[in-house]
Amino acid sequence: MYQELFKWVIAIVSQPGKAWRELSKKEEKGDEFLTWFVYPLVGLITVAAFIGVLFTQKEFNVELALKSSIKALVSSFGGFFLAAYFLNELWQSMFKQEKDIKLCQRFVGYSSALMYSLNIILLLLPVSDFFFLRIFILYTVYIVWEGAAPYMKVPDAIRLKFTLVASVLIVLLPEIIGLFLFMLMPGLRV
Numbered sequence: 001m002y003q004e005l006f007k008w009v010i011a012i013v014s015q016p017g018k019a020w021r022e023l024s025k026k027e028e029k030g031d032e033f034l035t036w037f038v039y040p041l042v043g044l045i046t047v048a049a050f051i052g053v054l055f056t057q058k059e060f061n062v063e064l065a066l067k068s069s070i071k072a073l074v075s076s077f078g079g080f081f082l083a084a085y086f087l088n089e090l091w092q093s094m095f096k097q098e099k100d101i102k103l104c105q106r107f108v109g110y111s112s113a114l115m116y117s118l119n120i121i122l123l124l125l126p127v128s129d130f131f132f133l134r135i136f137i138l139y140t141v142y143i144v145w146e147g148a149a150p151y152m153k154v155p156d157a158i159r160l161k162f163t164l165v166a167s168v169l170i171v172l173l174p175e176i177i178g179l180f181l182f183m184l185m186p187g188l189r190v
Contacts (some may be wrong), residue, residue, distance in 0.1 A: 012113040044074050087107070108170055
């Protein structure tokens, strides 16, 4: 299971155009995508947040590690599901397409592959030493651009608009949820 997951993550990050064409031919039933792609990646993010706090902090603090893993879990899941929901709503109202929540979930999940991978890596490393790696999250815009036409069947006339809207949803919603949770959990300084 993880072998196929890592294969697709690497393909999406390294060759997004080719990966999106292959993914558009792939048939997935029901919530199969969530089970083999999103849930394992979010689980890895959560474990990385827990382990990262335990081993990168000066003192062994399980409470802080639990808070960090909860923040990572909720922001990843919440960001994914909210981005898919809003994209689905905008898919109908702004882009005049028929609603398809499963398609939007798959698109958001695959487009988030780089963000999930970077989050796993950054949560395991000391934050102050590798903060500059967060800039690579902007590559998500290119991944969304490459997937808009072959996967979502977005016409070229509105491809830029779709890319900007989808990218903002995919990149910013997990960050906003994480910031909100940071404010709600006192003592969380990760």
